[in-house]
Amino acid sequence: MRFDPAFDDPLPALTGAPGPESLHHVPLAPESVTTLWQENNGSYVTEGVQEQPLDEAGSPGRVGRGSAVSAGTNVCVLIGELCRPRQWHLPVLAVSVAINVVLLVCIAARAASWRSDPQTAGTAATVLGCQDGWIGYRRICYYVPWEKGSWESSQRACSSLGASLAVLKREWEVPFLRRLKGSTDCWFGLRRQDGRLVWADDTVYNGTFLVHGQGACAYMSDNHFSTSSCSQLRPYICSVALAPL
Template identity: 40%
Template sequence: MRGTTVSSPGLLLLLLAPRQADSEPQLPRASSSRQLADCRAGSASGSQQLFPAPGERFRRHPVGTAVLILLLLVLVLALGAAVAVLAGKGGAAAWAVLGCPRDWIGYNGVCYYFSRDFSTWEQGQERCSELGASLAIAKDEEAMDLLSRLCGNFGYWLGLRRRGERLHWGDGSSYSSRVPVLDNSECVYLADERFKSGNCSSERPYVCSKAQAPL
């Protein structure tokens, strides 16, 4: 059988066109791939510059980061003290404060401890002494207001006692507040946001106080 002869020039070009296309190098396509890769690399580099990793940010600004952490810590402690004061009406809820032992409440440089056990006034003084403290002394109105809020309805012994006709704190200083002390008994306790006096041999919970340790 003889081969077929193609005499039409147009048909000949159509048959040869795919082979010529396959034989040509694909330069434009390779160039486009390189451009796309360069673009992605550039975008990644720009993102790293705009949004550095946390570790890289700390290495660049160590002092600023440390100051920010310290400020946040102080803010948390301040909020904790505020919550303890505002929410303390329900009882002597303990709040951890730097410079005060565990289960003590710190305020204005003084640590306070609200007992869970009951004792006479003298026994409360002895137990506070074992903790390196004394029955609570609250000479200013801010301290009195704090203790009133935290004591709630319970009657807590304070470090205030009648000596003769006058009331004296445990450190020997005279009671000079305008806040009245109800009744004329010897030992003073705090209940219902009022100072009251009662028999020293009665058993009540007690409040201890001592200076806050330096930080």
């Protein structure tokens, strides 16, 4: 394509259209820009407002809506697809809330079934942890209901909870249970059978501590272990070991 040299002179400005000299090419300082976000045909644009020095006519110039600014200004135009809020947030949040509600309902229903069935509750304690109202120490759960009963009725009550009268085969259990029971005399899982002391789990007493008396059933007092008739009414201590990890 060829150009005639005669046409090298610049064209005059069109009537009604601003010439280059009428545009203010003044960089906008960051602190003086007011940014407004609007949606326009699917896109987001900004408007910058910048006070200008007096123009040739003596009136202050402004850069505003629709005004032309230089490439060095801080006005930006963002693609609408990048700034548009993601519509999948709300459905995902709703699904998450629904799942949490279902889990809470299942946990509450399972806990209610454990409380309504003592045997199931006792079995669950050996798997998940101590039941409500029980005290756990070194992976053994203890329970003192403070109800009085004979040795046999106390053992049946503990058995209904998935436990037995407390079996004390470790030295640390003695001071722990003394603190747990306080000053009350309590049955624990030791009785005399065929002239020898046997634990509630049918293992033979190994002499961990001294037992006074020749009664048939053993109880724990303030500062010693003793025996008496099994028909006497006392509070009792239940225990159950947790399953190994």
